[in-house]
Amino acid sequence: EVLKVPLVIYVPGMAPRVVDDRVMLIDMAPTVLSLAGVRAPTEFVGRSLVALMQGQGLKPRAAYAEMLPCTSWQKNERVLVSGEYKLYARYTDNTMELYNLKEDPTEQHNLSHKDHEREKAMKRQLSAYLKGAQVPEDDPEMKAGGAGEGGQESAMAF
Numbered sequence: 001e002v003l004k005v006p007l008v009i010y011v012p013g014m015a016p017r018v019v020d021d022r023v024m025l026i027d028m029a030p031t032v033l034s035l036a037g038v039r040a041p042t043e044f045v046g047r048s049l050v051a052l053m054q055g056q057g058l059k060p061r062a063a064y065a066e067m068l069p070c071t072s073w074q075k076n077e078r079v080l081v082s083g084e085y086k087l088y089a090r091y092t093d094n095t096m097e098l099y100n101l102k103e104d105p106t107e108q109h110n111l112s113h114k115d116h117e118r119e120k121a122m123k124r125q126l127s128a129y130l131k132g133a134q135v136p137e138d139d140p141e142m143k144a145g146g147a148g149e150g151g152q153e154s155a156m157a158f
Helices: 025-035 116-130
Strands: 063-067 077-082 085-090 095-100
Touching (some): 085 116, 095 116
Antiparallel strands (some): 077 085
C-alpha cells in the first residue's frame, strides 16, 4: 500500500486525465524541468512524465523503492516491481517475498518458496539497480507465466 500512492500534478492549460502507469518520485524532477523547458541532467535516473500528462504513452518500466534504516526505523528494505510481480527484499530480516500483484493485489500469498526462478531473476534486477544501473524497462518475462516456466529465466539488463 505504501507503494501505490496517487500522484496529482496540476499544469495550467493542460487537460486533466487519470493515468494508471507506474511512476516514481524520481520522475518528478525531470517532469518539472521539462515543463519549465529545461533539459534534465544526464545524471538524473528519473524520466519526464509530460508525455503521459499529454495522453501519450511511456514505455513501461520497473519501479524501485527503498525503506532505509534511521533512528526510528531499524530496517533495510527494498522493493522492485516489474511487470505483474513485486519482490520485497527484507535485508534486515534476511528474507524475500514475491507477489503476483495481478492475482494477489493485497499481497497475501508469498510466492518466493514456489517460484524460485522468478525470484532469482528479480533479485538480479534489484542487485543491478542497487549497483548504480538505470531503472529498467518492465521485463516482459515478469508477466504471469513468464520467468520460471520451461526453465527459462529472465536475463534482464539494466
